Amino acid sequence: MADLIFFTGTMDCGKSILALQTDWTHSARGRNGILFTREDRAGTATVSSRLGLTTPAVEVTDATDFWDEVVQRRVHARTVDYLICDEVQFYRPEQVEQLARVVDELDVDVFAFGITTDFRTRLFPGSARMVELADRIRLLQVEALCWCGRRATHNARTVDGIMVLEGEQVVVGDVDVDGRRSTVAVSRPAYRRRSRPSSARWSGGPSPCRPDRSPAGSSSRAGRRRR
Numbered sequence: 749m750a751d752l753i754f755f756t757g758t759m760d761c762g763k764s765i766l767a768l769q770t771d772w773t774h775s776a777r778g779r780n781g782i783l784f785t786r787e788d789r790a791g792t793a794t795v796s797s798r799l800g801l802t803t804p805a806v807e808v809t810d811a812t813d814f815w816d817e818v819v820q821r822r823v824h825a826r827t828v829d830y831l832i833c834d835e836v837q838f839y840r841p842e843q844v845e846q847l848a849r850v851v852d853e854l855d856v857d858v859f860a861f862g863i864t865t866d867f868r869t870r871l872f873p874g875s876a877r878m879v880e881l882a883d884r885i886r887l888l889q890v891e892a893l894c895w896c897g898r899r900a901t902h903n904a905r906t907v908d909g910i911m912v913l914e915g916e917q918v919v920v921g922d923v924d925v926d927g928r929r930s931t932v933a934v935s936r937p938a939y940r941r942r943s944r945p946s947s948a949r950w951s952g953g954p955s956p957c958r959p960d961r962s963p964a965g966s967s968s969r970a971g972r973r974r975r
């Protein structure tokens with residue numbers, strides 16, 4: 749019996765590295781899988797982790813049909829045992845439904861990875877459908893830490909070090925054009941405190957939003973907007 753499993757957590761909690769590890773582990777046991785992603789920070793058709801691993805993948809677009817992706821390969825006598833789906837928050841809800849059908853009717857395991865909510869704490873449409881349909885939802889074990897020391901549970905967007913609460917839902921990347929952190933995982937209290945317009949500026953102690961506090965290896969492409 750195949751499963752649809754949604755691995756989720758904030759940005760920077762190790763989802764992509766787990767996606768690549770999962771692919772490695774299953775392929776090492778002779779299983780055949782396909783690695784999918786959409787709008788990875790490092791570029792098109794690649795799954796990249798801040799830990800340094802980068803692996804080619806199939807780029808998902810609005811036109812991608814996961815049912816066809818699997819059936820076409822099987823028609824050509826290629827085995828498909830599992831799918832790894834990274835950045836699933838960017839998938840269309842219909843595509844998540846296709847993934848559920850692939851699990852149920854083609855007996856293909858689907859391991860999906862993505863953030864649940866955006867910088868406004870609202871669900872991404874793809875993640876919402878994943879939460880509704882997944883057999884299991886797993887929170888990542890390596891919990892990102894907020895600058896205040898608590899467990900980070902929310903994704904914040906910053907412009908010039910200031911948290912913003914309005915803007916487009918999708919802005920790919922975690923640094924701006926000047927190399928400064930543009931998204932950062934924070935605790936809910938920190939998010940709420942900074943949400944108030946009067947205190948929206950990061951202050952009082954070291955902030956990971958500042959360029960000199962950016963984590964090593966955070967060499968993402970500066971924000972690319974979509975939709």
Ligand SMILES: Nc1ncnc2c1ncn2[C@@H]1O[C@H](COP(=O)(O)OP(=O)(O)O)[C@@H](O)[C@H]1O
Nearest residue numbers: 759760761762763764765797798799890964965
């Ligand atoms: N230089 C490093 N040394 C050890 N661990 C690192 C390093 N850089 C990043 N990491 C780990 O990698 C995690 C981010 O991995 P990544 O796969 O990019 O996460 P996600 O896909 O969730 O954004 C960080 O939370 C941290 O645990």
Ligand SMILES: Cc1cn([C@H]2C[C@H](O)[C@@H](COP(=O)(O)O)O2)c(=O)[nH]c1=O
Nearest residue numbers: 759760863866867903917918919920921
């Ligand atoms: C919060 C938030 C994030 N994004 C983008 C930024 C990154 O490209 C991805 C998350 O990638 P990661 O592998 O989990 O680090 O999502 C966005 O478009 N909108 C947002 O609100």
